[in-house]
Amino acid sequence: MIDDVAPDVRTHVVPPVHGRRARAGFWLVAAVYTLVMLGGTLPIPLYAFWAPQMGFGPFTTTLVFAVYALGTVLALMVFASLSDRAGRRPLLAAALLAAAASTVLFLVARDVPTLLAARFLCGLSTGVFTATATAALGELAGAEHTRRASTVSTVSNMGGLGLGAIAAGLFAQYGADPTHLVFRVYLVGLIPAFLAVVVTPETVMARQRPALSVRRPAVPDRGTGRTEFLRAAAAVLAAFAVSGLFSSLVPSFLREQLHVHNVAAVGAQVGLLFLVALVAQVAVPERWISGRWPAPAFLMAGVVVFETGLWARSLPTFAAGTLLAGTGIGLVFRGGVGVAQRLADPLRRADLLATYFLAAYTGTIVPTLALGLLDQMINQGVATLLLAVTVVATTLAGALRRPAAATA
Template structure:
């Protein structure tokens, strides 16, 4: 059967049963430059995500310097997620038309500008601007880099792409808090030295993006507009995608609660004042998520129940650690929740890559990551608001129940197609 497909210079007739979709116009996987480009983008992806969590252990140091309390801390954290949501709804899908490299380069430059603002920050307004711009760069890079990795690897390497992209994402998030904690505890300038080093590292990162092969050859002038979330056309594919997206929304709700809660919990309730230890505890969640993605058997990733099971168990144990003020219990909950986050995220990326239209790959990935960061921002803001009326234990319990309900919602249905 013949179908019409819109191209940049008219309309082209193609055979929808053919395995070669000509409009995709992706360089053939396997070339030396293409293979090098794959790993270069993966490395820069890790670095950009690392920058997203550098500020997390430093809130406790900024608070007395700038005179803000827990609610402002929550707001600063949430502004980052707001920036990512804006990027995903307005900018990220532009790479399907303008090309991957221009958007990746712009995201690196946004990260550099954000880092410069962190270096200059001496008030809450500058801190909010830096965090928001950091979120913009991260949102654009996340969806665009994941699409570029899929195209650089080739159509037959979905598992490889999902493993590498999720490793870059989770690995970067985990390393960011650890690195910032070490610099803050043992460096000469607790709140600035780490940003000087990070800013210097973005220079070779930008060069790496420039030398990577472009994977979108049928480029057009981008049209900037507020986009609606994209979903697969087929009903079965749309249902499968929504299940995976719901699971990752619940997973990153746990991540958002954890990242905004842990620094103050460790300092105020458990009297842990070593910033490196605080950064390591936050980073542990993401490092465990990374290990879970790499070490988990493939048969677990083809099923929907493992990720929600670990998430629910992790949330329950985390809550027990909060109420009993027990660091070992809290750490055990971190291990369980981190495993659930890793499984949900990697499975979701694999499903999204498989279901995405090659011509609009970044579009569907943008929707997927919109679920990710919505999961981060909603409970974080809710925690800040609830904390004004009820104590922290009750606030986190309310949100924990909501997270558990969301995690379980995606499992109440018949088995879906395995990730391939």
């Protein structure tokens, strides 16, 4: 069933608490959000161990990542908006349980199907938590602190992604058990995270029994709001195509083309993209985030420079491109979350945020799978060049498009 309209009985979403309890809940949700996103990138440096153990190549690596993105997309289309009716806390708790189940599967994985199942559950958890936690942060912060909510949400998202790749690389390089120790530690960390969600104030007051359905992505009403949102969604789609490349094939590129064999260094290089994106969101002037050209310029420059580094077999050039691309991704993501928070109907906040994140994760699926397939047919340089040209063309087209005039 496709449900493309708002439910007949709409929930009333207001912060039920103020003051100290709301502030504590805000930071608890932010901390757990960071932890969940951290879990999404823990597997990235570990493909170097799983591939020879399970006998798979680059295309299967991209397939495993695409299954993660598919789980995220499914969660955003089916489950994420349920929190507008069932409440934020139940969905956050369910997402943590899915993360725990995924972690257990990683611990017992001995073949590709188990690995795929683990990544799919991880994607479901990430998708539900991303939209629900972002909505909860906005409500716990209050209407007068929208900017703070957007900043903390994007910092939790990007910061967690960056820390996950770095942590997994360090555990794999220096720990006793490269593919298990980091997941054991993560599983233990989910216990206090669950308790934090339990004590967080609920922000959906008039809850209704949720009806499970596949929802058409929500967009603002016609006019400049819709145009502004769609531009933000297209920009984040292109940006996440770049992050998808880093999350799937960049570790193998670093080993095979740039001869980086230290797993901690590989994890740090991937994590660098996300951490730079984090810094860009909190350190750059506000006019860079709201401006028309800074985000596209950084993203396109980064893609050109790191692609040059791959062709020239130059790690410093590749690292410079990573810094530029990470800045672009951070600016695009922060700006888009701000647009979504500002345009969202308070009664369907998670719906619009789910659509924004749906665009982001859709940007990782098709390009990443196409890149893995092309890698089997042609050399890696040509495959990544095609992706680079596509990202630059899409980003440039979006930046050149003039805003629509306001309509009555």
